Amino acid sequence: MPMMSPTPGMVSPSSTGGVPPLVSSGAPMTTTGGVVTTTAPQFEQSYIENILRLNLGKCGTFYMTYEGNKEWNARIFQGILEAAGRDHIIISDPNNGKRIMLLMVNFDYATFDEPLLYQYPGVIGNYPQQPSRR
Helix, strand or coil: CCCCCCCCCCCCHHHHCCCCCCCCCCCCECCCCCECCCCCCCCCCCCHHHHHHHCCCCEEEEEEECCCCCCCCEEEEEEEEEEECCCEEEEECCCCCCEEEEEHHHEEEEEECCCCCCCCCCCCCCCCCCCCCC
């Protein structure tokens, strides 16, 4: 396979130690591939993976559906939320430490037995607050 020379404005893997530079998800890009830096405060958007990331370490029950599967169409997984990506979550069983990667395409919903942190875009503070019971 022929070697390609980097074009102007392109970072070659050898100049960065073989690893491309990290760019935050959703960062605005220039037409030459550079990252646009902003000075305005950035807030996490309320996508599921961002909400789950705010709640890493919490124990939850995750409901998944696997369409077209005759053996098990729906499954329930319980465990500690260890990681959340755009297309997956990783949970661990607190009893044996076994880790399970679940695909978000199969995710229906999750329940937690404790309050969740939730950062709504543009609002400072974690919501919702624990409701008062009278």
